[in-house]
Amino acid sequence: MGLPSGTRNYTYAQDMAILRTKTHWALFTGFLVLLFAAPLYMGNYWLGVANLIGITLIAATGLNILIGYCGQLSIGHAGFIAVGAYTSAILTNRLELPFLVGLICAGLVAGLIGLIFGIPSVRVKGFYLAITTIAAQFIIIWVINHWSALTGGFVGIKVPYASIGGFVFRSEASQFYLIMLIVVLCTFFAKNLARTRVGRAFIAVRDNDLAAEVMGINLFYYKMLAFFIGCFMAGIAGSLLAHWIGFMNAEQFTLTESILYIGMIIIGGLGTTLGPILGVVFIRLLQQLLTVELVPFLEKSLTALPGGFATGVTPMLFGLVIVLFLILEPRGLAHRWTLIKSAYRLWPFSY
Amino acid sequence: MAEFLQLLISGLAVGMVYALIALGFVVVWKSSSVANLALGQLVLFSSWFTYGMLVQANFPLWLGFPVVILFALLLGWIIERFALRPLIAQPILSLITVTLGVAYFVEGIVTFIWPWSVDALPRLFPIEPFHLGAAVVSQEYVWVAGISLIMFVLLTLFFRYHKMGIAMRATADDQLAVQACGIPVTRIFSRSWMFACVVAAVGGILISSIGGISYGLVETGLKAFSVVILGGLDSFVGAVVAGPIIGLCENLGGGYLTPFLWAGVKDIIPFIIIIIVMLIKPYGLFGEVRIERI
Numbered sequence: 001m002g003l004p005s006g007t008r009n010y011t012y013a014q015d016m017a018i019l020r021t022k023t024h025w026a027l028f029t030g031f032l033v034l035l036f037a038a039p040l041y042m043g044n045y046w047l048g049v050a051n052l053i054g055i056t057l058i059a060a061t062g063l064n065i066l067i068g069y070c071g072q073l074s075i076g077h078a079g080f081i082a083v084g085a086y087t088s089a090i091l092t093n094r095l096e097l098p099f100l101v102g103l104i105c106a107g108l109v110a111g112l113i114g115l116i117f118g119i120p121s122v123r124v125k126g127f128y129l130a131i132t133t134i135a136a137q138f139i140i141i142w143v144i145n146h147w148s149a150l151t152g153g154f155v156g157i158k159v160p161y162a163s164i165g166g167f168v169f170r171s172e173a174s175q176f177y178l179i180m181l182i183v184v185l186c187t188f189f190a191k192n193l194a195r196t197r198v199g200r201a202f203i204a205v206r207d208n209d210l211a212a213e214v215m216g217i218n219l220f221y222y223k224m225l226a227f228f229i230g231c232f233m234a235g236i237a238g239s240l241l242a243h244w245i246g247f248m249n250a251e252q253f254t255l256t257e258s259i260l261y262i263g264m265i266i267i268g269g270l271g272t273t274l275g276p277i278l279g280v281v282f283i284r285l286l287q288q289l290l291t292v293e294l295v296p297f298l299e300k301s302l303t304a305l306p307g308g309f310a311t312g313v314t315p316m317l318f319g320l321v322i323v324l325f326l327i328l329e330p331r332g333l334a335h336r337w338t339l340i341k342s343a344y345r346l347w348p349f350s351y
Numbered sequence: 352m353a354e355f356l357q358l359l360i361s362g363l364a365v366g367m368v369y370a371l372i373a374l375g376f377v378v379v380w381k382s383s384s385v386a387n388l389a390l391g392q393l394v395l396f397s398s399w400f401t402y403g404m405l406v407q408a409n410f411p412l413w414l415g416f417p418v419v420i421l422f423a424l425l426l427g428w429i430i431e432r433f434a435l436r437p438l439i440a441q442p443i444l445s446l447i448t449v450t451l452g453v454a455y456f457v458e459g460i461v462t463f464i465w466p467w468s469v470d471a472l473p474r475l476f477p478i479e480p481f482h483l484g485a486a487v488v489s490q491e492y493v494w495v496a497g498i499s500l501i502m503f504v505l506l507t508l509f510f511r512y513h514k515m516g517i518a519m520r521a522t523a524d525d526q527l528a529v530q531a532c533g534i535p536v537t538r539i540f541s542r543s544w545m546f547a548c549v550v551a552a553v554g555g556i557l558i559s560s561i562g563g564i565s566y567g568l569v570e571t572g573l574k575a576f577s578v579v580i581l582g583g584l585d586s587f588v589g590a591v592v593a594g595p596i597i598g599l600c601e602n603l604g605g606g607y608l609t610p611f612l613w614a615g616v617k618d619i620i621p622f623i624i625i626i627i628v629m630l631i632k633p634y635g636l637f638g639e640v641r642i643e644r645i
Binding site: 067071073075117119120123124126127128130131132134135136138139142145146147210255256259260262263266270309311312313314315316317318319320321322323326327330 | 380386388434437438441443444445447448449451452453454455456457458459460461462463464466569570573576577580584613614615618619622623625626629630633643644
């Protein structure tokens with residue numbers, strides 16, 4: 001995309017900068033201040049929504065690296081999140097290790113499990129990989145449900161609050177800071193990853209893996225790396241989710257949840273940093289609007305509603321949104337946003 | 352021995368239904384190279400629809416089944432026309448995810464109309480068990496296996512002799528050549544989806560007449576993927592051979608491994624087979640090994 005009018009780069013450092021102009025810096029700082037001041041003007045309810053969005057965003061950023069940059073389709077993301085959540089839950093609850101150890105281990109274990117299920121990606125792609133990851137999802141959830149000595153099985157497992165040093169993250173506001181800090185770190189990491197050697201290799205693999213291999217990119221290494229990073233972030237998100245909810249049960253990690261994650265990054269825009277943010281906010285807010293605001297309202301005002309309305313209307317609408325986005329705007333909201341931005345830059349001479 | 356025979360027969364019967372559902376996938380994949388991940392939801396939807404016809408609307412069997420088949424045809428046509436047609440020649444990622452979107456949507460419809468999520472179809476087959484040596488075999492399984500076999504024969508005849516069947520095979524072989532011969536390819540796509548929905552419906556009825564209707568039918572549809580993977584994505588023969596193998600592995604494994612492992616190991620065996628096949632022979636037993644060029 002073109003630069004804002006009148007902006008010139010005179011050094012390589014300027015050329016590489018993410019934030020180029022003073023306006024960029026002002027807007028970015030303003031956004032961060034606004035974000036981290038959120039507990040001042042948001043109630044507990046909306047902070048809870050923001051926390052859920054943050055956690056989802058970490059997982060979606062990981063999935064975006066895997067699908068959007070490296071082109072390896074994974075339909076088992078909820079399974080990998082579950083691995084992270086349960087690792088953290090078991091370490092902090094059963095072994096009483098500190099939260100930070102649980103968080104890091106959650107990421108590592110999820111990453112390693114991701115590596116195992118990612119191995120077939122070296123030989124196959126597309127649909128084959130999709131099926132492998134679906135199988136991964138079912139196997140992971142099955143193990144969690146049946147290894148009850150460790151995971152609590154169908155009953156579930158309690159998770160203590162997150163704590164660092166002596167400080168316990170008990171309130172929504174304190175958890176908000178913890179989650180948002182990690183969200184910002186992850187987004188920063190993802191944005192920069194895409195600009196490095198590794199990110200370029202990922203994109204080359206996505207566009208044509210055979211050509212990439214011929215050019216000297218080690219396919220095995222980079223595909224495994226993408227799986228590791230993607231699942232590592234899923235694990236971190238899972239750990240935060242576990243400590244945020246306080247109770248884990250495998251029912252929170254269904255296949256439909258995995259599909260929803262793919263829906264989010266497609267709606268947002270694959271292979272962009274902004275994409276997951278827009279997609280996650282869009283889907284989670286829509287979900288909140290539907291389940292908390294709209295459905296109870298409709299149920300109250302229309303008495304003759306069919307019984308399955310409350311549970312059925314959300315998946316119907318989500319499915320519809322995914323299909324419509326794929327047909328009408330396959331490049332997602334991020335692309336729409338770039339169009340708006342360039343129209344604004346060229347105004348009044350937009351064409 | 353008696354237990355072995357029982358597991359053998361039920362495994363073969365269930366496996367043949369998997370093979371039937373898998374055929375629907377293979378036809379769509381071959382003609383339009385779209386991977387239909389909504390199989391499970393299609394099975395679920397058509398089973399519930401059968402329930403709606405036979406129990407709720409109280410249709411007799413001779414009227415209920417044709418209505419279900421018509422409904423499946425319509426469903427296939429709608430999905431192809433409104434979700435897949437606009438995405439022709441898009442990258443494979445979009446094609447896969449659009450079927451996921453369809454799956455999500457269909458699941459929503461099902462919970463919308465039938466929120467109670469578990470029910471049983473009326474008895475379609477006589478239940479008296481019959482004796483085979485020392486084994487007691489439930490008659491349902493034999494009926495299911497028989498009907499699946501008849502379906503296979505009919506489908507083989509269709510693909511071999513019917514004009515549309517030949518056109519579909521030709522499309523699978525070479526789309527451009529088919530177009531040059533004046534066969535409308537989009538119509539073939541549409542027919543292949545209708546076909547997939549019909550076999551999913553028949554498979555769904557057969558499975559749910561034994562096990563009842565529940566959300567587990569989605570998993571049944573997904574297990575059909577293990578058939579497809581083992582047999583090879585683009586092979587009819589592969590699906591028919593791999594189906595009974597998967598059914599046998601599932602039932603025998605479930606029967607003999609459960610004492611050593613956790614309960615419910617039966618449900619996970621097809622997925623473990625998927626992973627193993629992926630690691631050893633990713634293109635399946637009969638699948639065509641794709642040679643890629645830059």
